[in-house]
Amino acid sequence: MSNISKECFDNIWKKGLIIFDTCSLLRMYEYTEESAVNLKDIFEYKKDDIWLPYQVKIEFDRKHDEVMNRQLKKYTDAINKIKNNPDGYIKQISGILKECEGKKYNNEFISELNNFLRIIHSQDNINFNQLEETARISEEDILRFYDHKIVERILNDIFDNVGDKLIDEGKLLAEFSNLVNKKQEITETNWTRVKQSCDYLVWKQILIKSKDVDRPILFVTADIQPNFWLFDNKLNRRIPHPALVSEYKQFVGNEDNFNMLNLHDFFEACSNYLNSDIEHLIKYLQIDEQIIERFDTWFPEELMDEANEYLENDPGVKSLIEANIDSYYDYHDIDGFHFPEIEEVNYSINEDIIFYEGYLTIFVNVGANYHCMGEDGTIDSTDLQLGMNFSCMQYIDWESEDSGRVVLEDALHNVEVFNLKTIWIEEKNYHFNEEYDPEEYDPEEYDPEEYDPEEYDPEDYDPEDYDLEEYDPEDYDLEDY
Incomplete structure (x- = not known):
């Protein structure tokens, strides 16, 4: 051991x-x-x-x-x-x-x-x-x-x-x-x-x-x-x-x-890095975890542009967000990605390159913003879970002429995502303009003992707290009204 x-x-x-x-x-x-x-x-x-x-x-x-x-x-x-x-x-x-x-x-x-x-x-x-x-x-x-x-x-x-x-x-x-x-x-x-x-x-x-x-x-x-x-x-x-x-x-x-x-x-440990069995190398080097690591940042570089384009141009996802926040909005802000997970990873080999393809899910927090009369503001935000296909590749760093064993380069290249879609959106409950329901008011909940007249003390009023000199008629311009 x-x-x-x-x-x-x-x-x-x-x-x-x-x-x-x-x-x-x-x-x-x-x-x-x-x-x-x-x-x-x-x-x-x-x-x-x-x-x-x-x-x-x-x-x-x-x-x-x-x-x-x-x-x-x-x-x-x-x-x-x-x-x-x-x-x-x-x-x-x-x-x-x-x-x-x-x-x-x-x-x-x-x-x-x-x-x-x-x-x-x-x-x-x-x-x-x-x-x-x-x-x-x-x-x-x-x-x-x-x-x-x-x-x-x-x-x-x-x-x-x-x-x-x-x-x-x-x-x-x-x-x-x-x-x-x-x-x-x-x-x-x-x-x-x-x-x-x-x-x-x-x-x-x-x-x-x-x-x-x-x-x-x-x-x-x-x-x-x-x-x-x-x-x-x-x-x-x-x-x-x-x-x-x-x-x-x-x-x-x-x-x-x-x-x-x-x-x-020593030889046993080396075989985990230098092996003719590509599947063994991929598993031991935990390629799936390397891919996860690329997206497990607040703003993953490979995903930002594609996610922004999707949220901006896909009418379906915009309608979902507006229905969820119960309001229209002009533009969005991405507040961060989190919890990436890989559903599957498949690979193929072409000469000295290994190509990976798979399916990734990730959560994104989206802020809905407005622009009105020169002012910007935030209406609300919501969480979405996006699903997408990804692809990347890895070079074979070295290959033995005698045994066919190979060593894989550590870095992943050309990481791309595509075919984005929304697979989950945060549910929100709003109660605007709802009719008054008398059944929600229970007179028995009122307890007279909770009101204490002694809490009001006339002596708390102090005329000196009010300064009439602070009032200046010239401060008011009738033309402003």
Whole structure:
């Protein structure tokens, strides 16, 4: 389970710098060809956003041949297990196929094993000499099964962006050696369990790089050692070691910019942004919510002109408003839109563009105004719910030549609305010029006790409150009447 939220990884995908350790790079040689193509897609698209510490490249070169030989050996061991047990072919092959469920071998090798089983089951009298001949596979075949060239091409691209060697590396190595000899811990993480100093140097280089760039950092590692991770019993998963986060905050200044993922979770998260299934991308990127966001403002730019034109020129909606406010009006003002909702969204693809069409509803407050004898005024206002069709488009930002996977551009373009109509109007109740209904007057509601004569006090009258001198006959001009 990932320790990074969707919102956090979305920010990393758009703005972040991705850093791999040696273990994660070497682990890629264990992937099948299909998985390797997935890796190639990710690295090809994100190559400008990937950076490797200098120490990672050094360790990778040192361990490369060892890992390669280990991957070749697993095929040789599997073949020898079959050849050396002629009386138990089915059991041996079935065991190997079970291991294949963990993607230990590639699809071509699995196909060969299944074909071998079919040969065994199709013969009534098994010719073990023939089976042994069938099972004999040359070194060339092993190399064919283990195609490491794709991984090599991937890594060649990302090794173009490697950091410089630390200037004070010697000092750091001496510091590390001294702390290990004294059995002390560095930044409270268990660095003393690390037999080599490579992880320590990698971490220091990550800190320095993070301080130089103003970007979110994602550190991808296949290492599960306690110097990087701490198991949280409450969450039931590993989390970045709190001491690393604390040191990052102290050295870089913003611990929120530091994130860690294991290799599996990283690839799984990337598939949500880079996928051959367009429908998956549209759903995960929440295109409908992006469209809603465009209209969820007080005066959405894409809607204002169309709504004004509709309210001004459509006689039907004007009649509805006048009937609702019980008055004629000269012109309207839009006082704001609110509560947009999407009824449906459909899409189609044309080359590198995805076109969206759908139906949107939104509420609008309309003020009815008049203009008379040089004066403007407001008569009343009412709420309407408008329905309309909308369309927009989104570009495919990148497409893989190997797998057909694509990445969608984040922005929506050419957002338009059309076919506006009123689907609801606020109901108002008016009671002008209605006849007097005596039944509405109840004499029993009059209570004489509510009138208190003592509330009137003649002494409240003060003649001094009236100033006759304020009256001036000259202020009145008979010609004005």
